[in-house]
Amino acid sequence: MLKILANIGKNLISKPYTSNYPFTPYQHFPGVRADVTFDGTKCILCGLCQRSCPAECILIHKEQEQIEYLNTQCIRCGYCVRVCPTNAISQNEVYTKPSRQRLTVYTKVTNENAPVIKKRMAAEAAKKAAAEKPATAGTGPAKPAGEKKVDEKKTSA
Amino acid sequence: MKTTIQFGPQHPVWVEPLRLKLTMDGEIVKDCELEAGFCHRGLEKKFEWDYNKGAYLSERICGICTQHHSTCYCTAVEGTMGLEIPRRAAVIRTIMLELERLHSHLLAIGLTLESIGFENLFMLCFRNREIVLDMFERTTGNRVLHGINIVGGVIRNIGPEMAKELEDFCDIMEKRCLDLKDMILKSYTIRERMQGVGVMSEQLARDLCVVGPVARGSNVPYDIRAVAPYVLYNEIKVKPIVETSGDCWARSVVRVRELFQSIDIIRQCIPLLADAGEDIFAKSKTLPEKEYFTRVEAPRGELFYYAKGKKSKEMDRIKVRTSTYGNGPGFVPLIKGSHLADVGLITITFDPCIGCFDR
Numbered sequence: 001m002l003k004i005l006a007n008i009g010k011n012l013i014s015k016p017y018t019s020n021y022p023f024t025p026y027q028h029f030p031g032v033r034a035d036v037t038f039d040g041t042k043c044i045l046c047g048l049c050q051r052s053c054p055a056e057c058i059l060i061h062k063e064q065e066q067i068e069y070l071n072t073q074c075i076r077c078g079y080c081v082r083v084c085p086t087n088a089i090s091q092n093e094v095y096t097k098p099s100r101q102r103l104t105v106y107t108k109v110t111n112e113n114a115p116v117i118k119k120r121m122a123a124e125a126a127k128k129a130a131a132e133k134p135a136t137a138g139t140g141p142a143k144p145a146g147e148k149k150v151d152e153k154k155t156s157a
Numbered sequence: 158m159k160t161t162i163q164f165g166p167q168h169p170v171w172v173e174p175l176r177l178k179l180t181m182d183g184e185i186v187k188d189c190e191l192e193a194g195f196c197h198r199g200l201e202k203k204f205e206w207d208y209n210k211g212a213y214l215s216e217r218i219c220g221i222c223t224q225h226h227s228t229c230y231c232t233a234v235e236g237t238m239g240l241e242i243p244r245r246a247a248v249i250r251t252i253m254l255e256l257e258r259l260h261s262h263l264l265a266i267g268l269t270l271e272s273i274g275f276e277n278l279f280m281l282c283f284r285n286r287e288i289v290l291d292m293f294e295r296t297t298g299n300r301v302l303h304g305i306n307i308v309g310g311v312i313r314n315i316g317p318e319m320a321k322e323l324e325d326f327c328d329i330m331e332k333r334c335l336d337l338k339d340m341i342l343k344s345y346t347i348r349e350r351m352q353g354v355g356v357m358s359e360q361l362a363r364d365l366c367v368v369g370p371v372a373r374g375s376n377v378p379y380d381i382r383a384v385a386p387y388v389l390y391n392e393i394k395v396k397p398i399v400e401t402s403g404d405c406w407a408r409s410v411v412r413v414r415e416l417f418q419s420i421d422i423i424r425q426c427i428p429l430l431a432d433a434g435e436d437i438f439a440k441s442k443t444l445p446e447k448e449y450f451t452r453v454e455a456p457r458g459e460l461f462y463y464a465k466g467k468k469s470k471e472m473d474r475i476k477v478r479t480s481t482y483g484n485g486p487g488f489v490p491l492i493k494g495s496h497l498a499d500v501g502l503i504t505i506t507f508d509p510c511i512g513c514f515d516r
């Protein structure tokens with residue numbers, strides 16, 4: 001009986017165990033795993049993250065030089081962060097709030113060292129050079145064929 | 158007059174779907190038919206892909222013993238390729254396994270108490286479990302699906318600061334578990350309700366090959382940590398905790414006593430971190446055409462993984478035999494002859510995980 005009374009007294013004085021949620025926001029621990037962010041200036045569009053992702057939530061569009069990240073499909077395992085050869089992926093530490101949208105994030109890759117972009121820039125430079133050539137030399141019908149070849153290469157690669 | 162009662166698939170005692178078809182004579186159950194397979198997901202077929210992704214998939218078999226599943230899978234795959242994991246990784250895995258046993262047993266004890274109507278103690282169990290989950294979030298970054306194991310080691314290190322926090326956690330947890338133990342073991346009401354209900358004799362336990370706390374509650378000292386040691390249990394000796402009576406009370410008491418065993422093992426592991434080297438990951442080799450199997454003592458009992466590789470990055474076959482699958486045949490003989498009011502209590506003391514059962 002005395003023990004019960006002591007417990008009652010203790011419970012009357014002590015603070016509530018649960019947190020007053022909407023007014024005191026949830027404090028996460030350092031190092032929690034949330035969604036990932038892609039760095040467009042570092043990515044080389046190698047596609048390793050796409051192949052390693054267990055949830056298949058990363059789609060690399062090489063033609064558009066773009067990364068599509070399906071946020072709601074991601075399981076926050078962090079495996080893509082491990083396999084990335086250029087450390088272009090970083091994991092956030094703040095949970096994503098519940099949402100009605102799919103929260104798909106598109107990241108444009110601007111890294112000039114990416115093989116796909118290098119090839120495109122080389123093709124563009126060749127095109128420019130070819131465009132300048134006829135003004136000086138004047139050989140007309142050869143250029144469009146050359147242009148087409150480059151385009152085919154790009155799509156097949 | 159005989160009546161048939163459908164117990165499940167939707168029943169408040171179990172969160173997951175399992176169906177018992179009970180033939181009743183008044184209040185007494187005369188016959189029982191067990192039906193499972195409501196949440197079959199075909200995970201074993203899905204395992205035939207990249208073995209690195211398999212560790213994340215194996216966690217999704219069960220929501221409670223995720224670390225045990227992924228450890229068992231990783232050990233099986235490492236066995237096929239003959240890979241030795243670094244010592245530090247083994248220590249971290251052991252700590253995580255015991256933390257998980259702690260939170261799973263707290264959940265099982267809480268649910269058992271809730272099924273007999275003791276909701277206050279259920280809340281207290283869950284309050285204690287919350288500390289373990291916070292510790293998981295602190296060390297691995299996730300509360301439930303930890304994703305810390307990969308083939309070849311672990312991905313998160315436990316540094317000196319974290320080790321200190323783990324020690325403090327052990328102190329707090331032991332104090333709280335002692336309170337809980339006092340409340341449960343000294344309670345006249347709980348003991349009267351659970352003693353003598355659903356008695357599984359030692360002979361029956363041996364015949365049905367039940368595993369885990371169910372077997373240990375029936376005086377069968379079968380614990381994989383002692384019988385066939387894995388990760389670090391070669392060094393840390395584990396003595397199986399047994400109870401003799403074999404009823405619902407014994408099965409629950411085994412779980413309560415194992416809480417302290419887990420805390421003790423974590424305490425023994427923390428000093429080993431200091432001189433375990435810095436490596437937490439060994440680079441995995443290519444998968445040879447070999448087969449291997451591993452057994453792990455999950456909170457519910459023996460967990461078995463069979464792995465077969467082919468000369469490719471994909472696995473050829475993974476076979477999973479979970480602990481509830483081993484315990485499943487034990488439901489029927491205990492329910493036969495019991496009261497209808499005891500059916501929920503008897504099944505919940507087996508700590509059934511239907512997600513494991515059906516895979």
